[in-house]
Amino acid sequence: MHRTTIKVVEDALDANTTLAKANRSDFDRSGVTVVNLMSAPGAGKTTLLTKVLGDMKGVRVGVLEGDVQGSLDADRLAHLHLPVVQIQTDNGFGGECHLDANMVRSALPDLPLDDIDLLIIENVGNLVCPAEFKVGEDIRIMVSSVTEGEDKPAKYPLMFRACEMVIVNKIDLLPYLDYDLDKFNYYLDGVHPEVPRMFVSAKTGEGMEELRDYLVGLATRTAAPATT
Amino acid sequence: MALGSAVVNTATKHAAGRQVKVVTMSIGKLRQVVPDSLSFYFDIIAKDTVCDGARLDINIVPALLRCDNCKKEWEPDFPTFRCPFCADSKVTVLSGEEFMVESLEVEEDEPCTAPQ
Numbered sequence: 001m002h003r004t005t006i007k008v009v010e011d012a013l014d015a016n017t018t019l020a021k022a023n024r025s026d027f028d029r030s031g032v033t034v035v036n037l038m039s040a041p042g043a044g045k046t047t048l049l050t051k052v053l054g055d056m057k058g059v060r061v062g063v064l065e066g067d068v069q070g071s072l073d074a075d076r077l078a079h080l081h082l083p084v085v086q087i088q089t090d091n092g093f094g095g096e097c098h099l100d101a102n103m104v105r106s107a108l109p110d111l112p113l114d115d116i117d118l119l120i121i122e123n124v125g126n127l128v129c130p131a132e133f134k135v136g137e138d139i140r141i142m143v144s145s146v147t148e149g150e151d152k153p154a155k156y157p158l159m160f161r162a163c164e165m166v167i168v169n170k171i172d173l174l175p176y177l178d179y180d181l182d183k184f185n186y187y188l189d190g191v192h193p194e195v196p197r198m199f200v201s202a203k204t205g206e207g208m209e210e211l212r213d214y215l216v217g218l219a220t221r222t223a224a225p226a227t228t
Numbered sequence: 229m230a231l232g233s234a235v236v237n238t239a240t241k242h243a244a245g246r247q248v249k250v251v252t253m254s255i256g257k258l259r260q261v262v263p264d265s266l267s268f269y270f271d272i273i274a275k276d277t278v279c280d281g282a283r284l285d286i287n288i289v290p291a292l293l294r295c296d297n298c299k300k301e302w303e304p305d306f307p308t309f310r311c312p313f314c315a316d317s318k319v320t321v322l323s324g325e326e327f328m329v330e331s332l333e334v335e336e337d338e339p340c341t342a343p344q
Contacts, residue, residue, distance in 0.1 A: 008329045012234040157307035158260045190308040193317030
């Protein structure tokens, strides 16, 4: 019995990256644009979806809901009559705090990929782990609500750097909070300079039209090359 | 915990059935990984695998950024990705994003003929 040292030099997340690429090629083959929607718990991801997915101007949308337990979020979207698939992550050790490429892959047979243009993957509410695990998405959108405080980009830089769009939600509450919007922009520009951002309120409807147009634009952007 | 699982899986794959004694990793400062937590979960997940009882050695890699405009390099303290010299926002991360299993120390069953 003796000891040997083996050189490995492999990213420990390579297995996830490989599966994410496999998901991505399945999405591409069906011409589906995929959004990974991430935020802390309670930032309003599902509420935003209920507000904008009702009329997507002809874009056919499917939703993949990730939660530790239950189907409350999927139930809230039921009235929209969209294909919604719920993934529960509680098979893991107490429930995984994020979706990974393998979980998304296991849900693909339940999704009518050929009949949708846009798939929104609503990740588990968490500002840490979802940023580490790609699932095969085209774009990552982060929702940050003003009740979380303006310092979150500085505290969770990886999450705010890993996204292509930041949606600041619940701005109707600004008059009641000490939240400093300029400071938020300052912190966000520090970790992700010039990342596009929208300031919205799912409650009052402010910014919902803009968000809908943005999502519709994402779906048509990818659809264009597929038709040529 | 999922990260701990990813480390155990990577190590197990490369160990090819041999008992693992030490796993050496490089983890960049820009990753949101807490070494103590990773070690804690690594120990739990390693049970009943070839990594059971293995030690996890973690080397922290400092963050190093380079401005695409003025080409200067710096190590950020506060999370800021804007060049402190010319304020440009196009910045390349040279190091600090690693989550790499570098090497394994494994126990070989067959007698070793090399000088000890």
